[in-house]
Amino acid sequence: MGGPMQSPLGQTSLVTLEGVTHVYGANASGGPALNAVSFSIGAGETVAVIGESGSGKSTLARILAGLLPVTRGTIRLRGETLAGTTQHRSSDLLRRIQIIFQNPGSSLNPRHRVSTIIGRPLQHFFGLSGAALADRVETLLGEVRLPGHYGERYPSELSGGERQRVAIARALAAEPDLLICDEVTSALDVSVQAALLSLLKDVQKRTGVSMLFITHDLALARWFADRAIVLFRGTLCEDTAIPELYERPRHPYTASLIEAVPSIARSLT
Numbered sequence: 001m002g003g004p005m006q007s008p009l010g011q012t013s014l015v016t017l018e019g020v021t022h023v024y025g026a027n028a029s030g031g032p033a034l035n036a037v038s039f040s041i042g043a044g045e046t047v048a049v050i051g052e053s054g055s056g057k058s059t060l061a062r063i064l065a066g067l068l069p070v071t072r073g074t075i076r077l078r079g080e081t082l083a084g085t086t087q088h089r090s091s092d093l094l095r096r097i098q099i100i101f102q103n104p105g106s107s108l109n110p111r112h113r114v115s116t117i118i119g120r121p122l123q124h125f126f127g128l129s130g131a132a133l134a135d136r137v138e139t140l141l142g143e144v145r146l147p148g149h150y151g152e153r154y155p156s157e158l159s160g161g162e163r164q165r166v167a168i169a170r171a172l173a174a175e176p177d178l179l180i181c182d183e184v185t186s187a188l189d190v191s192v193q194a195a196l197l198s199l200l201k202d203v204q205k206r207t208g209v210s211m212l213f214i215t216h217d218l219a220l221a222r223w224f225a226d227r228a229i230v231l232f233r234g235t236l237c238e239d240t241a242i243p244e245l246y247e248r249p250r251h252p253y254t255a256s257l258i259e260a261v262p263s264i265a266r267s268l269t
């Protein structure tokens, strides 16, 4: 374990990134997609990641989840250095960081029933089987506000919003320390977005899980997160508590983002 670490808001740090860089391909012409990014996420804290398309948000998410290697730099979880990709991480480390993607269709195996999809991490990480497994699946369905009989369905028999709920239930099944949400509502109809966001807010309050919440929507970040980092062409240009982000943006790019934009957050309270 490393020494005590504090995030800017004073929480004990859960995840710390130091100089994390990612270059796609062997001889990428466009420079690093992520360039020497350093920040930390406190225990129980939600950090929003804001930035225009192509700024490196999903690259950051995939690196944390172990789906892409770090080209340079280090990531620590509770002081323990994370190995590059999923193949090199222990089962327990894999469990601790879960990710939900933008497109709920492609992240669920179409050949498996919902109960199998949610049951997998329960079997794999906790060794559940039989009635205990079935009970836990039903509880998780309830936590994402889906009826228990949805366990029988296949992903093709669900709406986009319901599929995303299943993806959330599958992530929660692992009892993660960090939940990465990569634009999880942007592929959904506006009316469905609000319900899903309040569900995530409930999860955040109830479980105390740390979140990395990636969004284009600044007002949504304000509603959802404690702190925000802003990426600009792969570089971190802002790392502040949400109120300060609005009151004293440090980078001109942040100031330009803050100019009024339509937001789903208006329909939330």
Ligand SMILES: Nc1ncnc2c1ncn2[C@@H]1O[C@H](COP(=O)(O)OP(=O)(O)OP(=O)(O)O)[C@@H](O)[C@H]1O
Binding pocket: 024, 025, 030, 033, 051, 052, 053, 054, 055, 056, 057, 058, 059, 060
């Ligand atoms: N598989 C890949 N191979 C090569 N370059 C990639 C790959 N994926 C992303 N990139 C490049 O890396 C940069 C960052 O992409 P990334 O997907 O992280 O952006 P983003 O901030 O998530 O954008 P968006 O808001 O559109 O989702 C972009 O320039 C993109 O073209």
Ligand SMILES: [Mg+2]
Binding pocket: 057, 058, 059, 182
């Ligand atoms: Mg993205």
